[in-house]
Amino acid sequence: MxxxxxxxxxxxxxxxxxxxxxxxxxxxxxxxxxxxxxxxxxxxxxxxxxxxxxxxxxxxxxxxxxxxxxxxxxxxxxVWFSIICRLLTFMWQLLAMSMASLSTLFYIILQLLHSLLSSISQSWMYITAAKIFNSTLIHIRIRCCQILYWPIFLQENGLRCLSCVEYAEKAALHKHSMWSSLFLDVLLGNLIGVALLYNAESACLWVMNFANDITNNLLRTGCVWLMGVPAGFKLNTELAGVLGMISLNAIQIWSTLWVFVGFLSIYVIKGLAISGILFGMTIPAALIIDILLLATLHVSSLHWLLSGIYSMQIQALAALWRLFRGQKWNPLRQRLDSYDYTVKQHVLGSLLFTLLLLLLPTTSVFYIFFSILNSSISLLCILIEVIISVIHATPCIKIFLWLVxxxxxxxxxxxxxxxxxxxxxxxxxxxxxxxxxxxxxxxxxxxxxxxxxxxxxxxxxxxxSIGEVVLPHYRNVFSGVSGSFVAKSIHGVLTGNRVSSSLGTSLPPPLPWMFIPYKDYWHLCYDSILACCRT
Structure with a gap:
């Protein structure tokens, strides 16, 4: 044996x-x-x-x-309590009372703001602002819920977690994951916000110069170049002139509007810096996405117009090509059926096919130009979105404990x-x-x-290893991203469909708004901090 x-x-x-x-x-x-x-x-x-x-x-x-x-x-x-232990206990209770009072003050302010926004939520001004600053509102709600729910996450998890060391470790990591992520967010926001606040005028001047260079040296010059003989291609002069004038007028109108609001740029930059210092990096980053989409509205509008013209032209050419083959698209059964066209239909189809085919290079050149600009803006927004999601998903407490x-x-x-x-x-x-x-x-x-x-x-x-600890969190961030996102984007560009400016990365789950009395919330915060002392 x-x-x-x-x-x-x-x-x-x-x-x-x-x-x-x-x-x-x-x-x-x-x-x-x-x-x-x-x-x-x-x-x-x-x-x-x-x-x-x-x-x-x-x-x-x-x-x-x-x-x-x-x-x-x-x-x-x-019986055996020492003076030092009593002093530490008193200091911890004092810290708990201070944090509970400060959190209750934030709780009262957030409840008042929530009541105010709820009262004007049906107005057209609020609805329009919510559509324009959609990304910012989402991240503001996430941050407000994190501020409201932090005492809930710090509560004790019952005897089950105390009955096993492994359960206790996992419960502690889950308990402290939210505030550690919030700490990293606020730390990055303070570092970038303070630097931006002290250099607000230089940043404002750089932004204005960059916007003028993009408008004059890229948009206007590019449209004038397309109205001529771009890269040696002979385009339709009349159609190129019409599309070029429409583009130049739209650019001029939008530039004129931004001249009147240009004096607000310094306040916008200071607002971004202050919001980063107070609420962390993710909220000003989300606000940058919304401002960028708003500032490039003329580019996206021209791209939407040209993509519509290009898409209808491609669809018309495809339909006329089926006419020559004796086929017709059946929308009810989603298939091609045989069809006998008359001589007049063939003659008219030939004339329209020739006309659209000869005008296609001119439309394509303008569409490609604005597609490149719009895709660059979308890629920049996607990059900022990925940075925001990575900040939310980074397990700071796990990385710190792994190092220690x-x-x-x-x-x-x-x-x-x-x-x-x-x-x-x-x-x-x-x-x-x-x-x-x-x-x-x-x-x-x-x-x-x-x-x-x-x-x-x-x-x-x-x-x-550190990769085995961190990679599952980042894998969850991109779990909602479709594997065919790049293929769909390329297909959308080729067929004239709009390309999404959002990758669809995962964010912290939404939490319902908290409604409890102020006194109960204070006791909840106080008990949560004392529970951390006991554990």
């Missing part, structure tokens, strides 16, 4: 625990030489022990012991053989201290022979 003795370090909250979740094994735990024969035979044996239950028992027993000692210590603390204490992120176990006896005689050839990989399903009773009667091993944990 073989006997296994497994030694392990007692799991503790904030220290380490064991987990059977398998990741890629680290290089440091691989055996430097060929494994013994009995290890291969061990892999082929029928599993006799449920290792999941064993690991759960190890983690739960240690958690129960710590919980018991904590309750015993609290009963004795009234990597043992809190176990991924599988392995066994180090420390002793192996057969018939009361040591077998150093087989049982020298070594590291042997052992998946969870392969722990079983050793029945490979009578040579090994007692086996003593030490259980260790593999540790996750």
């Amino acid at each position: 073989s006997t296994y003795v497994i030694l392990y370090e007692t799991p503790s909250y904030g220290g380490h625990h064991f987990s059977l979740h398998l990741w890629n094994l680290s290089e440091q735990v691989k055996a430097p030489f060929k494994r013994p024969k009995w290890v291969d035979e061990l892999h082929q044996k029928k599993k006799l022990v449920d290792l999941d239950t064993v690991i759960l028992a190890i983690n739960s027993a240690a958690a129960a012991k710590i919980l018991f000692e904590r309750h015993v210590a609290t009963r004795r603390s009234f 204490r990597r043992r809190r992120f176990p991924s599988g176990i392995w066994f180090e053989i420390v002793s192996c006896r057969s018939n009361e005689i040591d077998s150093p050839g087989i049982c020298c201290p070594d590291k042997v990989d052992s998946p969870s399903e392969n722990l079983q009773q050793n029945q490979s022979g009578e040579k090994s009667s007692i086996l003593v091993s030490f259980i260790h944990s593999n540790f996750s």
Whole structure:
């Protein structure tokens, strides 16, 4: 009868625990030489022990012991309480009262603003502003809900999380994930906001010069170039003149309107800086997307007009081409049916096909020019959107804990053989201290022979790499992005359809607005901070 003795370090909250979740094994735990024969035979044996239950028992027993000692210590603390502990407790209570009062003040302000916006939500001005600044409103609501719900996330999760070290670790990471992400957001917003606030005039001057260069050197010059002989192509002079004049007039009208609101640019930049300092980087970044789309409304309008003309021209050419082939599109059955056209229809179709085909290069050149401009704006908006989603999804607390204490992120176990006896005689050839990989399903009773009667091993944990900790969060960010987004965009450009300026990355889930009395909210914040002290 073989006997296994497994030694392990007692799991503790904030220290380490064991987990059977398998990741890629680290290089440091691989055996430097060929494994013994009995290890291969061990892999082929029928599993006799449920290792999941064993690991759960190890983690739960240690958690129960710590919980018991904590309750015993609290009963004795009234007798052996020192002055330093009393002072720390008083300071923590003072911090809890201060944070609860400040949070309640924010809660009152947010409730008043919410009531005000609800009262004017049906007005045309609010509806128009909501459509223009849609991205900003979404992120403002996310930030307001984070401010309102932070005491909910810091509440204790019950005895289930205290019964197992692994559950307690996961609950703590989930508890502190929101405020750590908020801290990173506010930190980046302060760094960029302070720099932008001190250089507001220089930034305003650079923005105005950049906008003038784009308008004069790119838009106006490009339209004039297209009205001539662009790249040596001979275009239809009349159609090119009409499209060019429409584009130049639209650009001139929009430039004139921006001259009257140009004095507001310095205030807009200061507003972006202040919003970044107060609320973090994501809100001014979302506001930049909306302002950019509003400032380039003339480009998107011209692109929409030319894409409509180009799309109708392509559809007409396709329909006339089917006329020559004796086919007709059946919209009810979504198929091509045979059809006998008359001679007059063929003659008229030939004239229209020739006319549209000769005008197609002129339309295509203008459409390609404005498609490139509109696609560049869309790519810039998508880049800012990805940055916002990455900031929301970055697990700051996990990265910090991984750098400080990597043992809190176990991924599988392995066994180090420390002793192996057969018939009361040591077998150093087989049982020298070594590291042997052992998946969870392969722990079983050793029945490979009578040579090994007692086996003593030490259980260790593999540790996750930083990529294994962070990548799942970033993978969730792009889970809602369609894999054919690039193909659909290219198809839309070729067929004259509009290309979306949003990638569709994931954001924090929306939360319902909180309505509780002010006094209850203050007690909720106070109890949440005290709960963090107890844990």
